[in-house]
Amino acid sequence: MKPNIIKEKSFDFAVNIVNLYKDLAYNKKEFVMSRQILKSGTSIGANVREAEFAQSKLDFISKMSxxxxxxxxxxYWLDLLHATEFLSKDEFDKFKPKxxxxxRLLVSIVKTSKE
Incomplete structure:
Protein backbone atom coordinates (compact mmCIF):
# COMPACT_ATOMS: atom_id res chain seq x y z
CA MET A 1 0.00 0.00 0.00
CA LYS A 2 1.50 3.33 -1.02
CA PRO A 3 1.75 6.12 1.54
CA ASN A 4 -0.98 8.74 1.69
CA ILE A 5 1.06 11.93 1.81
CA ILE A 6 -1.81 14.31 2.60
CA LYS A 7 -3.04 12.01 5.37
CA GLU A 8 0.43 11.89 6.97
CA LYS A 9 1.20 15.59 6.55
CA SER A 10 -2.20 16.75 7.79
CA PHE A 11 -1.86 14.56 10.91
CA ASP A 12 1.66 15.88 11.63
CA PHE A 13 0.39 19.42 11.07
CA ALA A 14 -2.48 18.81 13.52
CA VAL A 15 0.00 17.61 16.17
CA ASN A 16 2.01 20.81 15.71
CA ILE A 17 -1.17 22.90 15.93
CA VAL A 18 -2.21 21.19 19.18
CA ASN A 19 1.22 21.97 20.64
CA LEU A 20 0.94 25.58 19.42
CA TYR A 21 -2.49 25.83 21.07
CA LYS A 22 -1.07 24.59 24.38
CA ASP A 23 1.70 27.19 24.24
CA LEU A 24 -0.68 30.01 23.33
CA ALA A 25 -3.30 29.11 25.93
CA TYR A 26 -1.11 28.09 28.85
CA ASN A 27 1.99 30.25 28.43
CA LYS A 28 0.76 33.32 26.57
CA LYS A 29 -2.78 33.33 27.98
CA GLU A 30 -4.31 33.81 24.52
CA PHE A 31 -7.65 32.00 24.44
CA VAL A 32 -9.72 33.22 21.48
CA MET A 33 -7.42 32.92 18.45
CA SER A 34 -5.69 29.88 19.91
CA ARG A 35 -9.03 28.06 20.06
CA GLN A 36 -9.83 29.09 16.49
CA ILE A 37 -6.54 27.81 15.11
CA LEU A 38 -6.92 24.60 17.13
CA LYS A 39 -10.32 23.95 15.54
CA SER A 40 -9.34 24.76 11.96
CA GLY A 41 -5.84 23.24 12.12
CA THR A 42 -7.06 19.87 13.38
CA SER A 43 -10.10 19.87 11.10
CA ILE A 44 -7.86 19.64 8.03
CA GLY A 45 -6.74 16.10 8.85
CA ALA A 46 -10.14 15.05 10.15
CA ASN A 47 -11.73 15.90 6.81
CA VAL A 48 -8.91 14.21 4.91
CA ARG A 49 -9.65 11.07 6.94
CA GLU A 50 -13.36 11.37 6.14
CA ALA A 51 -12.53 11.69 2.44
CA GLU A 52 -10.63 8.38 2.60
CA PHE A 53 -13.93 6.53 2.85
CA ALA A 54 -16.05 8.87 0.75
CA GLN A 55 -19.22 7.38 -0.68
CA SER A 56 -18.61 8.87 -4.12
CA LYS A 57 -16.21 11.05 -6.05
CA LEU A 58 -18.44 14.06 -5.30
CA ASP A 59 -18.35 13.22 -1.59
CA PHE A 60 -14.54 12.95 -1.80
CA ILE A 61 -14.29 16.34 -3.51
CA SER A 62 -16.63 17.84 -0.91
CA LYS A 63 -14.57 16.57 2.05
CA MET A 64 -11.29 17.64 0.48
CA SER A 65 -12.78 21.06 -0.31
CA TYR A 76 -5.34 33.26 8.29
CA TRP A 77 -5.09 32.60 12.04
CA LEU A 78 -1.32 32.14 11.74
CA ASP A 79 -1.06 35.52 9.98
CA LEU A 80 -3.23 37.18 12.61
CA LEU A 81 -1.35 35.62 15.54
CA HIS A 82 1.90 36.83 14.03
CA ALA A 83 0.56 40.32 13.29
CA THR A 84 -0.65 40.66 16.90
CA GLU A 85 2.70 39.39 18.24
CA PHE A 86 1.39 36.21 19.83
CA LEU A 87 3.69 34.34 17.44
CA SER A 88 7.32 35.37 17.20
CA LYS A 89 8.99 35.56 13.80
CA ASP A 90 10.72 32.22 14.50
CA GLU A 91 7.45 30.52 15.45
CA PHE A 92 5.70 32.01 12.44
CA ASP A 93 8.54 30.93 10.14
CA LYS A 94 8.18 27.39 11.50
CA PHE A 95 4.42 27.16 10.85
CA LYS A 96 3.87 29.26 7.72
CA PRO A 97 5.68 26.96 5.23
CA LYS A 98 3.79 23.94 6.57
CA ARG A 104 -0.82 23.65 -2.16
CA LEU A 105 -1.45 19.93 -1.67
CA LEU A 106 -5.16 20.37 -1.10
CA VAL A 107 -5.61 22.76 -4.04
CA SER A 108 -3.88 20.20 -6.23
CA ILE A 109 -6.02 17.31 -4.94
CA VAL A 110 -9.30 19.20 -5.33
CA LYS A 111 -8.36 20.51 -8.76
CA THR A 112 -7.23 17.09 -10.03
CA SER A 113 -10.29 15.38 -8.59
CA LYS A 114 -12.61 17.79 -10.39
CA GLU A 115 -11.00 17.10 -13.78
Whole structure:
Protein backbone atom coordinates (compact mmCIF):
# COMPACT_ATOMS: atom_id res chain seq x y z
CA MET A 1 0.00 0.00 0.00
CA LYS A 2 1.50 3.33 -1.02
CA PRO A 3 1.75 6.12 1.54
CA ASN A 4 -0.98 8.74 1.69
CA ILE A 5 1.06 11.93 1.81
CA ILE A 6 -1.81 14.31 2.60
CA LYS A 7 -3.04 12.01 5.37
CA GLU A 8 0.43 11.89 6.97
CA LYS A 9 1.20 15.59 6.55
CA SER A 10 -2.20 16.75 7.79
CA PHE A 11 -1.86 14.56 10.91
CA ASP A 12 1.66 15.88 11.63
CA PHE A 13 0.39 19.42 11.07
CA ALA A 14 -2.48 18.81 13.52
CA VAL A 15 0.00 17.61 16.17
CA ASN A 16 2.01 20.81 15.71
CA ILE A 17 -1.17 22.90 15.93
CA VAL A 18 -2.21 21.19 19.18
CA ASN A 19 1.22 21.97 20.64
CA LEU A 20 0.94 25.58 19.42
CA TYR A 21 -2.49 25.83 21.07
CA LYS A 22 -1.07 24.59 24.38
CA ASP A 23 1.70 27.19 24.24
CA LEU A 24 -0.68 30.01 23.33
CA ALA A 25 -3.30 29.11 25.93
CA TYR A 26 -1.11 28.09 28.85
CA ASN A 27 1.99 30.25 28.43
CA LYS A 28 0.76 33.32 26.57
CA LYS A 29 -2.78 33.33 27.98
CA GLU A 30 -4.31 33.81 24.52
CA PHE A 31 -7.65 32.00 24.44
CA VAL A 32 -9.72 33.22 21.48
CA MET A 33 -7.42 32.92 18.45
CA SER A 34 -5.69 29.88 19.91
CA ARG A 35 -9.03 28.06 20.06
CA GLN A 36 -9.83 29.09 16.49
CA ILE A 37 -6.54 27.81 15.11
CA LEU A 38 -6.92 24.60 17.13
CA LYS A 39 -10.32 23.95 15.54
CA SER A 40 -9.34 24.76 11.96
CA GLY A 41 -5.84 23.24 12.12
CA THR A 42 -7.06 19.87 13.38
CA SER A 43 -10.10 19.87 11.10
CA ILE A 44 -7.86 19.64 8.03
CA GLY A 45 -6.74 16.10 8.85
CA ALA A 46 -10.14 15.05 10.15
CA ASN A 47 -11.73 15.90 6.81
CA VAL A 48 -8.91 14.21 4.91
CA ARG A 49 -9.65 11.07 6.94
CA GLU A 50 -13.36 11.37 6.14
CA ALA A 51 -12.53 11.69 2.44
CA GLU A 52 -10.63 8.38 2.60
CA PHE A 53 -13.93 6.53 2.85
CA ALA A 54 -16.05 8.87 0.75
CA GLN A 55 -19.22 7.38 -0.68
CA SER A 56 -18.61 8.87 -4.12
CA LYS A 57 -16.21 11.05 -6.05
CA LEU A 58 -18.44 14.06 -5.30
CA ASP A 59 -18.35 13.22 -1.59
CA PHE A 60 -14.54 12.95 -1.80
CA ILE A 61 -14.29 16.34 -3.51
CA SER A 62 -16.63 17.84 -0.91
CA LYS A 63 -14.57 16.57 2.05
CA MET A 64 -11.29 17.64 0.48
CA SER A 65 -12.78 21.06 -0.31
CA UNK A 66 -13.74 21.43 3.35
CA UNK A 67 -10.15 20.50 4.26
CA UNK A 68 -8.93 23.18 1.87
CA UNK A 69 -11.21 25.80 3.46
CA UNK A 70 -9.96 24.82 6.93
CA UNK A 71 -6.34 25.03 5.74
CA UNK A 72 -7.00 28.52 4.40
CA UNK A 73 -8.63 29.51 7.68
CA UNK A 74 -5.65 28.13 9.62
CA UNK A 75 -3.30 30.15 7.44
CA TYR A 76 -5.34 33.26 8.29
CA TRP A 77 -5.09 32.60 12.04
CA LEU A 78 -1.32 32.14 11.74
CA ASP A 79 -1.06 35.52 9.98
CA LEU A 80 -3.23 37.18 12.61
CA LEU A 81 -1.35 35.62 15.54
CA HIS A 82 1.90 36.83 14.03
CA ALA A 83 0.56 40.32 13.29
CA THR A 84 -0.65 40.66 16.90
CA GLU A 85 2.70 39.39 18.24
CA PHE A 86 1.39 36.21 19.83
CA LEU A 87 3.69 34.34 17.44
CA SER A 88 7.32 35.37 17.20
CA LYS A 89 8.99 35.56 13.80
CA ASP A 90 10.72 32.22 14.50
CA GLU A 91 7.45 30.52 15.45
CA PHE A 92 5.70 32.01 12.44
CA ASP A 93 8.54 30.93 10.14
CA LYS A 94 8.18 27.39 11.50
CA PHE A 95 4.42 27.16 10.85
CA LYS A 96 3.87 29.26 7.72
CA PRO A 97 5.68 26.96 5.23
CA LYS A 98 3.79 23.94 6.57
CA UNK A 99 0.52 25.81 6.26
CA UNK A 100 1.34 26.84 2.70
CA UNK A 101 2.27 23.25 1.86
CA UNK A 102 -1.13 22.04 3.14
CA UNK A 103 -2.83 24.62 0.93
CA ARG A 104 -0.82 23.65 -2.16
CA LEU A 105 -1.45 19.93 -1.67
CA LEU A 106 -5.16 20.37 -1.10
CA VAL A 107 -5.61 22.76 -4.04
CA SER A 108 -3.88 20.20 -6.23
CA ILE A 109 -6.02 17.31 -4.94
CA VAL A 110 -9.30 19.20 -5.33
CA LYS A 111 -8.36 20.51 -8.76
CA THR A 112 -7.23 17.09 -10.03
CA SER A 113 -10.29 15.38 -8.59
CA LYS A 114 -12.61 17.79 -10.39
CA GLU A 115 -11.00 17.10 -13.78
Missing amino acids: ISLKEANKTD SQEML
